[in-house]
Each structure stands twice: as structure tokens, then as C-alpha cells.
Amino acid sequence: MxxxxxxxxxxxxxxxxxxxxxxxxxxxxxxxxxxxxxxxxxxxxxxxxxxxxxxxxxxxxxxxxxxxxxxxxxxxxxxxxxxxxxxxxxxxxxxxxxxxxxxxxxxxxxxxxxxxxxxxxxxxxxxxxxxxLPAQIGDYTDFYVGIHHAENIGKQFRPDNPLLPNYKHVPIGYHGRASSIRPSGTPVRRPHGQSRAPDAAEPSFGPSQRLDLELELGVWIGPGNELGTPIPIGEAQDHIAGYCLLNDWSARDIQAWEYQPLGPFLAKNFASTISPWIVTPEALAPFRVPQAARPAGDPTPLPYLLDAADQRGGAFDISLDVLLMTPGLRAAGLAPHRISTSNTRHMYWTMAQMVAHHASGGCNLQPGDFLGTGTISGPGRDACGSLVEATLGGKEPIRLASGEERRFLEDGDEIILRARGVREGFATVGFGECRAVILGAVA
Missing domain, CATH: 2.30.30.230 (Fumarylacetoacetase, N-terminal domain)
Known part of the structure; x- marks a missing residue:
């Protein structure tokens, strides 16, 4: 240390x-x-x-x-x-x-x-x-700390080696955009983009056909740091002002074509939806838990990412739910379909490690900056934080009580995210809903 x-x-x-x-x-x-x-x-x-x-x-x-x-x-x-x-x-x-x-x-x-x-x-x-929006967001960074999601996605492209060599050494992330982050209840317009079908010789431009959700937790930055001055891991919690839910929508067909070599772009920048309340670290104190022990053989984090207090209580035990309401379910008077239930305990890196790594090269975080954890999936099919996982890339559709089925999101669908800390002997603390309905693409 x-x-x-x-x-x-x-x-x-x-x-x-x-x-x-x-x-x-x-x-x-x-x-x-x-x-x-x-x-x-x-x-x-x-x-x-x-x-x-x-x-x-x-x-x-x-x-x-x-x-x-x-x-x-x-x-x-x-x-x-x-x-x-x-x-x-x-x-x-x-x-x-x-x-x-x-x-x-x-x-x-x-x-x-x-x-x-x-x-x-x-x-x-x-x-x-x-x-x-509870604050003016200057910058937005999306991480990739949900290890089950990373493995599920990796298996679809690299069945024998789903995680890239750096994943367990460094909190992976990329700088997104803040301009299209909206509060819960704001509709999301299906994006246009360039993609190429597997059997096509050339790409085409048009509305995304593989629109997806991503179940994440958002992190609000409080006090910042001076440019060129890293944030020590033992002080990273001091720079976190609170948390919210985040649905970082993803157009999988656009992303598959554009993401190499520089990563997500139009597939991600059309919209992100957040729950509008900042739940403070103090309110979540009863739900702090030790960071999950790393499996045998996994590397120990480098010293700048390792802190004893953070390992003892830097993780949270918060349940996460993804629900889908469709036009058919709504017309039939049926309840939303639960796609999955996950938990923040499935994060491979802690919030403090995300903050410390973000600033380790001297990047100056500012009050109101926003971090996303990346999709938080659990170990089973009933704990997937995205449809591309839950349907195995669209190969196995989800069947609904209305008779409908979904591989990816269709116009008129609504995604509802919920999160709650539940612990015996304490009051339940929730985040409020993070929801949005999908509108058709602009003609």
C-alpha cells in the first residue's frame, strides 16, 4: 500500500x-x-x-x-x-x-x-x-467493471479466451459524451448508424436493428483534483458524492462495425438515461460489504489500486432489476416482464478503484463529472444486464406472457431499471426508477 x-x-x-x-x-x-x-x-x-x-x-x-x-x-x-x-x-x-x-x-x-x-x-x-438532471455533467466516462458481462460478451467473439489480457490488471474504461444524458422518463429515439450485415459485402446506413439496454450504476463526482495531481486510492471515496442508476443504451449492430480500432462511438452516444436522484454514500453505508475475493491465480491489483479499507468495505450489496414493458403487455393489462435480477457485488473493481485509476495519469475530475460502472450482470442467464447476453446475441429470444418475443428492443418498448439496498435490521433504501420508452427512428 x-x-x-x-x-x-x-x-x-x-x-x-x-x-x-x-x-x-x-x-x-x-x-x-x-x-x-x-x-x-x-x-x-x-x-x-x-x-x-x-x-x-x-x-x-x-x-x-x-x-x-x-x-x-x-x-x-x-x-x-x-x-x-x-x-x-x-x-x-x-x-x-x-x-x-x-x-x-x-x-x-x-x-x-x-x-x-x-x-x-x-x-x-x-x-x-x-x-x-441533478447536476450539470461536464464529462462522462464509462467503465467495464462487470466481469460476468465482460465474459458473456467475450464468449460470443472469443469462446476460448473471453477476457482480454489486461482486464484483471486495469479498470477498463472510455470517455463518452455528456450532452445526451437524460433523466428518467425522457423517451429515447432509435438511432441511425452505419453497420454491415454478416452476409453483406458493403456496409449500409439506417436505423439500428439491434437496440439494447445496459444495466449500470452511475457515480457522481464531488470534489475534484488539480490537473496533473492523481487521487490516491485511500482518498478516492472522498471524491464520490453519490450514486444513481444508469441505462447506457447500445446499438449492437452499429457498435460491431465501428468499434475497432478506437471503441464505441455512434453506437453509444445517442442517449443515456439516469435515475434523477443522487443517493449519497451516507445513505448506502448499511449496504457496504467487502470486495469479493479474487479467484486463485488472478493478479493482485497494483499498489496504486489497492487499499485495505476499500477492500474491507468498498463494495455494495445492492439488488438490481431490469424490467421490460412492451405494447403487447400494456394492451393486455399485464405487468412488465422481468428480464433479470443482478447485484452490484458482481463488480470486479470498486468505485474507488475506478476513481483512482481515472485520475492516476493526472486527469482532473470536476464536481458533477459522471462515471458509469459498465453493465453489471450476474453469473446466470437470469442475471444478464443486457439483451445481447440474455438472448445469446439474438439467437434465443425472450418469450413474453403477451405472446410476443424479443431478441432486441422494438419501438414502443419501455425499459425500467430499479435498485435497492436490502439488509436485515435496516430500512430498505432505493434509487427510484430509471425508465425510458423507445421511439421510432427519424424518417
Whole structure:
């Protein structure tokens, strides 16, 4: 180890499962109990975008809470940084003000709070509000740390050697684009691109025929680093402000033709969908687990990627679900079809290792930068985070209760991602949905 370990998030009174909120409908809420309190940007009906906190089926207006003089000290400073139309300034403050804000919000929203009468008018019905991107994203980087996904994809091209030689030595990633990242609920237009059919002599240009989803977790960067100054692995957690769900849509036919030699381009840059709430590291503290032990024979990470505290608790136990709603299921009044259930424990590298590697060459991360984990699949067919895996490249379609079948996504299909931390003795903490419907390509 080249750097001393720093302790990770610890449990405190805000995680108490017995804690109850006076806000109606909060107890036992699948995503947003008082133990969560994620941050985002919302617009109330006929209102302008502003910072908010999800609590049950409501959103608390953070600037209004500050204007009512209900926040002070470090918590007030954190809320003051969140008075714009993006949370970048709040993310930049780091963990201490964020924790102070969380503690103050927990107290104000708990049963027995004497200020309930002043706070209740500052709550908005979430279903009536519009949710936006929670921060202005300067840069986006997509990693490839889901080892089962990497193996599944590799087997389709290299059955005898699915993983390339560098995979277990370095967190693989590429720089994407931030301009087409959209919040949950924004439709996704089927992209055009150049591809070449296996039996064709020449490529053609047209709508993608093999449109796919990718189940990922998003990582929001908080405080950045100076250009030319790496982030030590033992300090990488200090630069993470929170997490969300990410569907990094992929046009597999376009990607197969264009990705060599420089990697994904038009196959990925047409859209990415995220859940709109930033779930803080503090809220996820109960779900931290040791990083999975590497199989015998796997290389030990190089010193700049290895930290004792990160190995003891740098991974998360968060369940991940992928659901598909089709026009046929909708017309028949049927529930969405569950494509898979996976878990963040299937990541070969930790979030801290991703951040440390990203900055190891001197790249300057900035508040609001966004990282994707890459597709997180589990070891079985029922845990695939993409259709190209679940259908073996389209060879074995998924059959639905409506009588439909899917090899890849069709127009009118909707993908819904969900994520929840569940642990006995603690309240369930969720991320909210990450969903989008596919629209037909532009004529």
C-alpha cells in the first residue's frame, strides 16, 4: 500500500430502522424512507427548477427550507450551495457539509419535530413535479467493471479466451459524451448508424436493428483534483458524492462495425438515461460489504489500486432489476416482464478503484463529472444486464406472457431499471426508477 487507509462511511442515528417521519406515506417506502434522503433538482407545477430532497412520495423544497431559516451552520452552507439549478456547488463541498445537511434534514423530518407546521407547506407531491438532471455533467466516462458481462460478451467473439489480457490488471474504461444524458422518463429515439450485415459485402446506413439496454450504476463526482495531481486510492471515496442508476443504451449492430480500432462511438452516444436522484454514500453505508475475493491465480491489483479499507468495505450489496414493458403487455393489462435480477457485488473493481485509476495519469475530475460502472450482470442467464447476453446475441429470444418475443428492443418498448439496498435490521433504501420508452427512428 502506498497510501494510508481512511475509514469509510459509518452508521449513525440517521440509519436507525426505528426512525419514523411525520411525512405521510414514508414508513416502509420502497425507495425513499427517511433513512435515504437523496438529492435532486425538480420543478413544482408552474414553478422553476430548484434543489429538492425525496421523502416518501413527496419532495422537500430545499431553498424554501433555507429561506425559512430552518437550516444553519454547515447544513445551511450546504443548502446555500444548492440554490441554483444544479447541485454542482453542493457536490464540490465534500462529505462534511453533506453529512451535516443529511443530519439536519433527518431531524426536521422525524416524528416529534416541533417545526412540522412550518415545513409541511414546503413539501410537493412528487407525482406532480418534473425531475431534471441533478447536476450539470461536464464529462462522462464509462467503465467495464462487470466481469460476468465482460465474459458473456467475450464468449460470443472469443469462446476460448473471453477476457482480454489486461482486464484483471486495469479498470477498463472510455470517455463518452455528456450532452445526451437524460433523466428518467425522457423517451429515447432509435438511432441511425452505419453497420454491415454478416452476409453483406458493403456496409449500409439506417436505423439500428439491434437496440439494447445496459444495466449500470452511475457515480457522481464531488470534489475534484488539480490537473496533473492523481487521487490516491485511500482518498478516492472522498471524491464520490453519490450514486444513481444508469441505462447506457447500445446499438449492437452499429457498435460491431465501428468499434475497432478506437471503441464505441455512434453506437453509444445517442442517449443515456439516469435515475434523477443522487443517493449519497451516507445513505448506502448499511449496504457496504467487502470486495469479493479474487479467484486463485488472478493478479493482485497494483499498489496504486489497492487499499485495505476499500477492500474491507468498498463494495455494495445492492439488488438490481431490469424490467421490460412492451405494447403487447400494456394492451393486455399485464405487468412488465422481468428480464433479470443482478447485484452490484458482481463488480470486479470498486468505485474507488475506478476513481483512482481515472485520475492516476493526472486527469482532473470536476464536481458533477459522471462515471458509469459498465453493465453489471450476474453469473446466470437470469442475471444478464443486457439483451445481447440474455438472448445469446439474438439467437434465443425472450418469450413474453403477451405472446410476443424479443431478441432486441422494438419501438414502443419501455425499459425500467430499479435498485435497492436490502439488509436485515435496516430500512430498505432505493434509487427510484430509471425508465425510458423507445421511439421510432427519424424518417
Amino acid at each position: 502506498t497510501h494510508p487507509s481512511k475509514p469509510l462511511d459509518t452508521l449513525d442515528h440517521t440509519h436507525d430502522p426505528a426512525l419514523r417521519s411525520w411525512v405521510p406515506g414514508t414508513a416502509g417506502h420502497a425507495d425513499f424512507p427517511i433513512q435515504n434522503l437523496p438529492l435532486g433538482i425538480f420543478s413544482p407545477p408552474q414553478g422553476t427548477p430548484r434543489a429538492g430532497v425525496a421523502i416518501g412520495d413527496s419532495i422537500l423544497d430545499l431553498p424554501a427550507l433555507l429561506s425559512a431559516n430552518l437550516l444553519s451552520g454547515a447544513a445551511g452552507a450546504a443548502a446555500e450551495a444548492a440554490t441554483g439549478t444544479g447541485l454542482n456547488a453542493l457536490l464540490a463541498l465534500g462529505a462534511a457539509p453533506r453529512r451535516a445537511l443529511r443530519a439536519a434534514l433527518s431531524e426536521l423530518l422525524s416524528e416529534g419535530c416541533t417545526e412540522r407546521g412550518r415545513i409541511a407547506p414546503l413539501l410537493h407531491e412528487a407525482a406532480a413535479c418534473t425531475l431534471h
